[in-house]
Amino acid sequence: MYPSIHPSIHLSTLTSISSSPVIIYVHLAVQQLQTLCFLANFPLAKMAAQEVQPSETIAKLKSESEALKTKLEEERAKLHDVELHQVAEKVDPLGQFVMKTRRTLKGHGNKVLCMDWCKDKRRIVSSSQDGKVIVWDAFTTNKEHAVTMPCTWVMACAYAPSGCAVACGGLDNKCSVYPLSLDKNENLAAKKKSVAMHTNYLSACSFTNSDMQILTSSGDGTCALWDVESGQLLQSFHGHAADVLCLDLAPSETGNTFVSGGCDKKANVWDMRSGQCIQSFETHESDINSVRYYPSGDAFASGSDDATCRLYDLRADREVAIYSKESIIFGASSVDFSLSGRLLFGGYNDYTINVWDVLKGTRVSILFGHENRVSTLRVSPDGTAFCSGSWDHTLRVRE
Amino acid sequence: SFINADFNIFRYHVAVMCLENIMERVIVSMQDPDMGMKMRNQRLLITVIPHAMTGRDIVDWLIQKYTITEEEALHIGNFLVKYGYIYPLKEPRNLCLKQDETPYRFQTPYYWTSTRWPASELDYAIYLAKKNIRKQGELIEYEKECYNALHKRINHTWDFVVMQAREQLRASKQRRKADRIVLECQEQAYWLINRPPPGVMDILEQGPDRRNVANTRVQLVSGQMLAIFVKYCEQYQDHDPIMQGCLPSNPWITDDIMYWNMNSETVTMPTKLRVERWSFSFMELLNDPLGRKELLTYLEKEFSAENLCFWQACEEVRHGEASKIAAKVDEVYKQFLAPGASRWVNIDSKTMEKTLEGIKHPHRFVLDDAQMHIYFLMKKDSYPRYLKSELYKNLLAKAIVPQETKKSVFPFMRRQRHSSPSPALVTQTAEDNGKAKPSAAKANAGTASQI
Numbered sequence: 001m002y003p004s005i006h007p008s009i010h011l012s013t014l015t016s017i018s019s020s021p022v023i024i025y026v027h028l029a030v031q032q033l034q035t036l037c038f039l040a041n042f043p044l045a046k047m048a049a050q051e052v053q054p055s056e057t058i059a060k061l062k063s064e065s066e067a068l069k070t071k072l073e074e075e076r077a078k079l080h081d082v083e084l085h086q087v088a089e090k091v092d093p094l095g096q097f098v099m100k101t102r103r104t105l106k107g108h109g110n111k112v113l114c115m116d117w118c119k120d121k122r123r124i125v126s127s128s129q130d131g132k133v134i135v136w137d138a139f140t141t142n143k144e145h146a147v148t149m150p151c152t153w154v155m156a157c158a159y160a161p162s163g164c165a166v167a168c169g170g171l172d173n174k175c176s177v178y179p180l181s182l183d184k185n186e187n188l189a190a191k192k193k194s195v196a197m198h199t200n201y202l203s204a205c206s207f208t209n210s211d212m213q214i215l216t217s218s219g220d221g222t223c224a225l226w227d228v229e230s231g232q233l234l235q236s237f238h239g240h241a242a243d244v245l246c247l248d249l250a251p252s253e254t255g256n257t258f259v260s261g262g263c264d265k266k267a268n269v270w271d272m273r274s275g276q277c278i279q280s281f282e283t284h285e286s287d288i289n290s291v292r293y294y295p296s297g298d299a300f301a302s303g304s305d306d307a308t309c310r311l312y313d314l315r316a317d318r319e320v321a322i323y324s325k326e327s328i329i330f331g332a333s334s335v336d337f338s339l340s341g342r343l344l345f346g347g348y349n350d351y352t353i354n355v356w357d358v359l360k361g362t363r364v365s366i367l368f369g370h371e372n373r374v375s376t377l378r379v380s381p382d383g384t385a386f387c388s389g390s391w392d393h394t395l396r397v398r399e
Numbered sequence: 400s401f402i403n404a405d406f407n408i409f410r411y412h413v414a415v416m417c418l419e420n421i422m423e424r425v426i427v428s429m430q431d432p433d434m435g436m437k438m439r440n441q442r443l444l445i446t447v448i449p450h451a452m453t454g455r456d457i458v459d460w461l462i463q464k465y466t467i468t469e470e471e472a473l474h475i476g477n478f479l480v481k482y483g484y485i486y487p488l489k490e491p492r493n494l495c496l497k498q499d500e501t502p503y504r505f506q507t508p509y510y511w512t513s514t515r516w517p518a519s520e521l522d523y524a525i526y527l528a529k530k531n532i533r534k535q536g537e538l539i540e541y542e543k544e545c546y547n548a549l550h551k552r553i554n555h556t557w558d559f560v561v562m563q564a565r566e567q568l569r570a571s572k573q574r575r576k577a578d579r580i581v582l583e584c585q586e587q588a589y590w591l592i593n594r595p596p597p598g599v600m601d602i603l604e605q606g607p608d609r610r611n612v613a614n615t616r617v618q619l620v621s622g623q624m625l626a627i628f629v630k631y632c633e634q635y636q637d638h639d640p641i642m643q644g645c646l647p648s649n650p651w652i653t654d655d656i657m658y659w660n661m662n663s664e665t666v667t668m669p670t671k672l673r674v675e676r677w678s679f680s681f682m683e684l685l686n687d688p689l690g691r692k693e694l695l696t697y698l699e700k701e702f703s704a705e706n707l708c709f710w711q712a713c714e715e716v717r718h719g720e721a722s723k724i725a726a727k728v729d730e731v732y733k734q735f736l737a738p739g740a741s742r743w744v745n746i747d748s749k750t751m752e753k754t755l756e757g758i759k760h761p762h763r764f765v766l767d768d769a770q771m772h773i774y775f776l777m778k779k780d781s782y783p784r785y786l787k788s789e790l791y792k793n794l795l796a797k798a799i800v801p802q803e804t805k806k807s808v809f810p811f812m813r814r815q816r817h818s819s820p821s822p823a824l825v826t827q828t829a830e831d832n833g834k835a836k837p838s839a840a841k842a843n844a845g846t847a848s849q850i
Contacts (some may be wrong), residue, residue: 050588075468082625084625084628085626085627086622086624086627087625087629088628088629090624091632099641102651102652103651107705120819120822121659122650122659122819123822137819137821139651139816139818139819140651140655140817142818144511144821153606153607155607155615162824163821163823164822164823165823169807169850171607174508177412179823180821180823181823182745182823182824183442201607208718209714209718210718210719210766212694212719212720213718214719219607219609219610221610227720227721228720229721230451230721230722232721233723234763235652242609242610243610244610245609251682253681253778263610264556273764273767294628294631295631295635296627296628297633298631299628299629305418305629306421307418307421313624314529316624316625321627325463325465326464327467327471327472327475328423329420329425329475329478330418330478331418337706338639338641338642339630339635339638339639339640339641340631340634340638340639340642341631341632341635341643342632342635343634343639343849349418350474350475350478351474352474358628358632359629359632366471368470379641381639382640382659383639383640384640384641384649384650384658384660385640385649385651386641397642397651399641399649399651399652
């Protein structure tokens, strides 16, 4: 009744212990795995199907990829195509940076997922997996307000430009605005205003230039612009083929565009008035977790699960720099620029923060300290410091 | 529904694959016949295990291969162990990389997280059953709990579980001791990661599920286009506190908030850097409330102040409450656009015609064209003249260059970190005093009435 093939036998065919280790690439097409899942109630059947022939030798694959790379570079050189680091060759290299943790904010009982600075340059709002949203004076490390959301995984939070309210949301599929009251006895939740409604989790939110409008992105694959007072949907943005994970508003003169990044590996630039996607960039190899405009608004940076950060020039309409290193294996969860745009800070899933020279494409510094993933990172409004939040329950302000 | 459940798991798995693919690349490099790690035989009591390596060798190889520091190499190496691509031969429960003679081995691809994820309940049951049969009482506390829970949950296949466990144990007894030890280590390492004991961080935790897609324009860019980034960075370098520091000092370092006080909105005499920055772009001047105030003073002298006021009123329409749009647009029309209006703005006839037509059905963006026209008018005409004006030059000459304050070396002399009034309080007080709440666009544009 039961198949007589034993898993131990398969083990021995896949691993010869007495001879040198054999590296086996297990490439399974989508169809194959689906079929496997359909057919196999028993793990044995899965194992049998996975007894794949060893693929081509590594050496051959290696030389093939090297040849392709060279050819590509040759072609590009013919067209006088350049990348940012080539243009920046004459720029003075940066010296050593000493960046220390100046404040550690402890108080969340679970993973910190998101944070945002207040325009007063010292207050921040942060949200966590256990539903808590806390407003801190990061300078004194005092907690000033706390709200408990009715859902877990509050993945998005934002400070209103006036400093009088915060917005947050997550697995509740909504974005709610809480006016900040200084009456200690008043329950902030009482004045809560439900603004955005999506059909899947809220991944990011941001006020526009005023307290009256909020831009949201969601796991339902869309972004949307909302009127805070009435909760009315002002504009929706369709175009991503999968969950949208992040967004950032452009600091441009006309203030009408924003960029979003998603699980479809695309970064899209949108016109807020028409709802149209006006530009799209697809060079990442995995989910885009974070997007942030270069201070002039002429470009934006992205951080992705493919362990790279990239810079996209909006006028040239393409990627102009990649920030990566072979030793960086884990995805970048959050990116932001220093005030001059010369430094790009990236928070990574390997608990570190890598600091990149934006112009030269090199890594300037690696910062340790967090004890779990860095999930969120923002530079303060006047560029005097940056704050990182982590799954280790803490936030750190560093300079 | 079985198919759907597995399909959803698979779709999620695609996202996890990226990390594992990158780690696999590292592991494959480490096993490269020419440039990979040197492996050796390792003695475990009386048995010799082939193809082992020491923790020290792993760290050294990483340092050399990626040109990184020891700290970073150890950091990465630890992840290779925590994710199960390398496992320790002694102390198997301690999944960390020790930078000494501690022996490690590469995990067989069969047990890589990328190939065997998610771990199957059935496999775990078989594994625990094997442990239980092999040595009664060998299961530790949390394993006993899992075993009992599984026994309840998949009771209908329990015969199969026990039969498989017995078969596997029998087959393993026929192996050479070295092979048997390695197989046991490999399997144990796999389960330590996929079913971590309570209290140990679940390394595979990923956060809420994401849907992905399982998936080019060739554009040319010249050096000239990219030069703008070099220029921008250079121009702002002195203004970047993280790069160059700031005067009198960075509040986060010295706990002295003088820097914030000297750069606040209401300061009477601004700093030199701040005034300089207004000359970088029209946006910089407008974004600074003090700069805007100075510009207004200048425009009043030139009898063109209505341009700035108009621009600000348009901002308020664009960023204000939806319910107030009609009323605000009406106000703007009366003040700035109507024939004979007190603060009439000079827009070209085509734009004016279009705007007046649009106002009949007011919406958020109805004033955009007119606003843009006035914005560029100010930018091309008033702004450059302002920068050349006596008003600006005098201010720049008088502007403050703060003295540097250093952080006190002595702990007992360190400054107290003073709290500041919350922005929410400012509003509340204004409300309490019966004043109108500051406009929501205050942070950006300021109200027309304040000017």
